[in-house]
Amino acid sequence: MDKPLYPCSSIGTLDVLAKTLGVHPRKLKNIADKVNSSYSAIQLPAHPTTGKVREVFEPKHELKKIQKRINSRIFEHVKFPVYLQGGIKATSINKRDYIANAAMHGRSKTLINLDVRNFYPNIKTNVVTDIFKYFFKFSDEVVEILTALTTYNGSLPQGGCTSSYLANLVFYNDEYRLVSSFRGRGLRYTRLLDDITISSTNSIDSKLSVQLVKDVASMLRKRSLNLKSAKTKITDRSEMHKDFEVTGLCVRDVLPNVRKKDRLYVRQLVFNCEKMAIENRTSDEFHTLWNRTSGLVARLHRLKNSQAVDYRKRLSVILPLYDQYQEAKLVKRVSSALKVPISSHTQWGIIKKYNNLVYHLGILARTESALARRLKLSLKVHYSSVPLIDTYWEQ
Numbered sequence: 001m002d003k004p005l006y007p008c009s010s011i012g013t014l015d016v017l018a019k020t021l022g023v024h025p026r027k028l029k030n031i032a033d034k035v036n037s038s039y040s041a042i043q044l045p046a047h048p049t050t051g052k053v054r055e056v057f058e059p060k061h062e063l064k065k066i067q068k069r070i071n072s073r074i075f076e077h078v079k080f081p082v083y084l085q086g087g088i089k090a091t092s093i094n095k096r097d098y099i100a101n102a103a104m105h106g107r108s109k110t111l112i113n114l115d116v117r118n119f120y121p122n123i124k125t126n127v128v129t130d131i132f133k134y135f136f137k138f139s140d141e142v143v144e145i146l147t148a149l150t151t152y153n154g155s156l157p158q159g160g161c162t163s164s165y166l167a168n169l170v171f172y173n174d175e176y177r178l179v180s181s182f183r184g185r186g187l188r189y190t191r192l193l194d195d196i197t198i199s200s201t202n203s204i205d206s207k208l209s210v211q212l213v214k215d216v217a218s219m220l221r222k223r224s225l226n227l228k229s230a231k232t233k234i235t236d237r238s239e240m241h242k243d244f245e246v247t248g249l250c251v252r253d254v255l256p257n258v259r260k261k262d263r264l265y266v267r268q269l270v271f272n273c274e275k276m277a278i279e280n281r282t283s284d285e286f287h288t289l290w291n292r293t294s295g296l297v298a299r300l301h302r303l304k305n306s307q308a309v310d311y312r313k314r315l316s317v318i319l320p321l322y323d324q325y326q327e328a329k330l331v332k333r334v335s336s337a338l339k340v341p342i343s344s345h346t347q348w349g350i351i352k353k354y355n356n357l358v359y360h361l362g363i364l365a366r367t368e369s370a371l372a373r374r375l376k377l378s379l380k381v382h383y384s385s386v387p388l389i390d391t392y393w394e395q
Contacts, residue, residue: 002176004135004169005079012139017146021069031066032148038063039152042159056159057152061348066149067161068393074136075165083179086192087164098247099302101192102256105246108188108199108237112209113246114216115231119194120163122225123156128166135172167193174219187212190246197246209234249303257303266300269293270311277318287320322364327371330360334375338382345386354383 011017018025031038039057059067071089080088085101094100105111128151132143150162157163168191175191182189188199198212213234217227235242237252249256258266273293276286294315301308322330337357344350357379365372 001079002081002083002179004081004084004172004176006077006136007079008074008077010137010139011074011142014141014145017138017142020073021066023066023069028066028145031062032145035063035148035151036153039157039159054158057157058159059157059161063149064161065393070146070149070162071165072393075162078165078169080168081176081179083175083190084168085190086168086195088168098192099249099256099299101190101195101197102246102249102251104190105188105197105199105251106254106256107201108244108251109202110200110204110209110237111233111235111244111246111251112198112204112212113231113233113235114196114198114213115228116194116196116220117226117228119167119225120156120158123167123170124224125151125154127170127223128156131166131169131172135169164193170223170225171219174222178215178219181215182212192247195247199246199251203236204234206234255304257305258300263300263305263307266293266296266311267307269296270314273315273318281318281321282323282326290315290318290320319366320363321367322360327364327368330357330364331371331375333357334361334379338378340382342382342385345383348392351386351389351392354379354386355389 011020014025014028018028021028023031038060040060042056042058044054044056058064076089082094082104085096085104086098088096090096125147129143129147132138132146133140138146150160150166151157152160156166179189182198186200186202187204188197190197196216198216204212213227213232220226235244237244243259244250244252245259246256248258250259269289270293273286273290276283276289280286297308297311297315301312334357337353340350345354358376361372361376361379364375
C-alpha cells in the first residue's frame with residue numbers, strides 16, 4: 001500500500017464530531033474560536049552545530065486534550081504506508097522513527113538526502129483544510145472546526161499534538177505516485193517529516209540524481225513548499241571521507257549504526273558514571289548523568305551494538321540512589337499528597353505530581369524497599385481513580 005487510507009466513515013456534522021471527541025458541541029466550538037490564544041511559545045536550546053534557536057508552540061491544557069483525542073480517535077485510524085517514518089504511532093511491526101527510517105536504506109551505494117525548508121510554518125491553513133475535506137472527506141462544518149483546532153496563526157504549529165500526523169498527509173495525493181515511480185526504477189524512498197531520503201543498492205549517475213531531486217521538488221511546489229538547497233546531499237558509497245548517513249545514522253552496513261565518535265562518547269559517559277558513583281550516587285548531577293547515559297545505551301541496544309549489553313550491566317550496578325535527606329523530603333511530599341482531597345484528583349497538576357511521586361518511590365525502593373512499598377500503597381489507595389499520564393489524554 002503506497003497511498004494513505006482512512007477506512008472509517010466520514011464525519012458529517014458538528015454533533016457527530018463532538019461525540020467522537022467526547023465533548024459538547026458548544027464547548028468544542030468555543031475551544032476552536034479561541035485557539036490563537038491557546039498556545040505557549042517555547043524557545044528550544046540553540047542547536048549544537050548551527051547555533052540556531054528554534055521556537056515551538058505548546059498547546060495549553062484544554063486544546064491539548066482535544067488534539068490528543070483527534071489523534072487517537074481520527075488520525076490513528078489512518079493506514080500509513082511504510083515510507084512515512086516519523087511522527088506516527090509505532091506498532092510492533094513498524095517502529096516509525098529515525099532508526100527504522102535509516103534501516104530502510106542499509107547497504108546503499110548512493111544516498112540522496114533532502115530537507116524541506118521551514119516545513120511546518122509553510123504548511124498553511126488551506127493545505128490542512130484540503131486534507132480534512134478531500135482525504136478524510138469530512139463535511140464543510142467539520143472541516144472548518146478541525147482546521148481551526150489544528151492550526152495556529154494560519155499554519156501548522158511545530159509542537160502541536162496533531163501537527164506530525166497532518167505533516168505526514170500533506171502529499172497524500174502525490175507522494176504515492178512518486179514512490180511507485182521510484183520503486184519501478186529500483187530506488188528506495190522514505191520521509192521522516194521534513195527529511196527525505198532516496199537510495200539505491202546500485203550507483204545512481206549524476207544526471208539521474210539531479211532528475212530525482214527535481215521530481216521531489218516538483219511534488220513540494222504543489223503545496224508551496226521548497227527544498228533547502230544547502231541541505232541537499234548526494235553521496236556515493238565509495239566516498240569514504242564523507243558521512244554516509246540517514247537521519248544521523250551510518251548506513252554502509254545492512255543495519256544502521258552510530259558514528260564511531262558517538263560510540264566512543266557513550267563509552268566515556270559510562271566510565272564517567274562509574275567514576276562519579278564511587279564518591280556519590282545520590283547527587284542530582286549523578287542522577288542526570290546516569291539517566292542521560294542510560295538513554296544513549298538504550299539507543300545502542302536498539303541498534304544491536306555489541307557493546308550495549310556490557311554498558312547496561314555496568315550501569316545496573318550503579319543505579320542512582322537517595323540519601324537520608326532526599327528520603328525525608330520524599331516522605332514529606334507523600335504526606336502532603338495524601339492530604340489532597342479526592343475532588344481535586346482530576347486536575348492535571350495533581351495527576352502529574354502523583355505519577356512523579358510513584359517514579360521517585362521506585363528509586364527509594366532500591367535502598368528502603370519496605371518504606372517505599374508502604375508509601376506507594378498509601379498513594380495507590382488515596383489516588384485509586386487517578387490514571388497514568390500515558391492514558392490521561394485518551395480519556
